[in-house]
Amino acid sequence: MNPAAPDSFIERFKGLLEPSALMWWAATHYYRVCSEAVFQKGQVLAPIFQTSKLRDEAFGRFWIEFSRPREEAAEPVGSSALIPPLLKTSKGVVLDIGPGTGTQMPLLKGSAITTIYGAEPCTGLHSELRRKAASEGLGSKYHVLPCGVAAEELLPALGTDSPSALAAYDVDPAAGVFDTILCVRVLCSVPAMEKTTRELYSLLKPGGRLLVVEHVVNPWRTAKGSFAARVAQAVYMFLGWRFYIGDCCLDRDTEGALRQAAAVDGGWESVELERHFEWSAMPYISGVLTKKSL
Template sequence: MRHHRIFAALYDKMIGLCERAGFRDARADLLGQAHGRVLEIGAGTGLNLSHYTADVDDLVLLEPDRFMAARLRDRIAADPSLPASVTVINEPAEHLPFDDESFDCVVSTLVLCTVDDPEQTVAEVARVLRPGGRLLCLEHVRSSSSERLARWQDRLDLPWGWFAGGCHPNRDTARILRASRLDVESLDHGEMPKEIGPLIRPMISGAVTKA
């Protein structure tokens, strides 16, 4: 696991225009469905925090990058209105330090593009979800509608990762979710706001459920 001091320092500013152009609303729509004991993987600097509702009883935030985690803790300390008890844990998503079937909901927003092993991460999510629990996801993905864009995502995968903290623009996350032990409840294909740039504009959002 690499730690990205500069990327963490610039992240909120880099994504700020996209947030104001509509991605913040997409976060709110998704996270309004979270309830009970919730695990957020790759919580970053805490941009999801303000969107959790009183239906969340206990919130566990997983963030392996120590520089991101420091900013996450600062944001928590500055926000007395959080709806739940909040815990920050510095661990990778591929090896979740939790018991089987211990969460009602897992949240992943712009995370599965950066984990080292997305298949293992989704398998771990399935393990810790209770029966009937849901993974709520909002992820940019490999283009399924433009082969030309998909080829550019392949070509620029390595340099983009250097720039964007290990992000892979060509991850076929929808395929990974459908191939997992989780059942796809709803998975909508759309686009991130145009302010984000075409390379990572293709997006999926929705829920997958543990039977």
């Protein structure tokens, strides 16, 4: 997609249809997994009583397949082009939220990064994630945490993997844990987003930075937004987008939640966010939010 408003009706129409191809792709994986469970494994009732497990496996397959072409592309395009210049500024102890298959790892090889923790709740992606870390020479630096981003999951997993990482935080929570937190196409699917963004803020060290590339609800009430795109988002959600795409939501006010996350300290030191593709059914925000230093 072109981040600027497209000139033709055809381009605008494609912007409305983009999510449909992704949903169809993911749905075929889900029904294939269900079919295998019933007809190959004899688990006739699995689609009813093991829905969560089947969804996890299907989404893992979909995401592996979806991400591979992006790895092979010569130059990132569309929303993917927003990611490299941002992630290359990562430094210190990094939390990579929902890393999937690790397609972002080539951007996390800078010498300014000391340690990376990848919090990935989809266990079906872990083997691919570890393989990617090894192939990029990050095997000793990249730690896979089998958890979501919620503090009640993340902190115990981090404590088990690297107890020393929490030493300062256990003494004084204001010290934080991470210098950089990466949110790339992940806040759309976390439960209790407002609570999650507040917890992420608290886990940043003073002066720490939250790097964001997220698709958001269409700002249809603004001059650059689109009412048609907002309606399309609602239609996709009704048709099962969230079910097939790993609990992803197309209609979250992620920017609002991020700005409010620092309210306890009177706001962020700085917020540098830009909007992209506001005419489409998958508009994005990208940029950096910096926590106040002590």
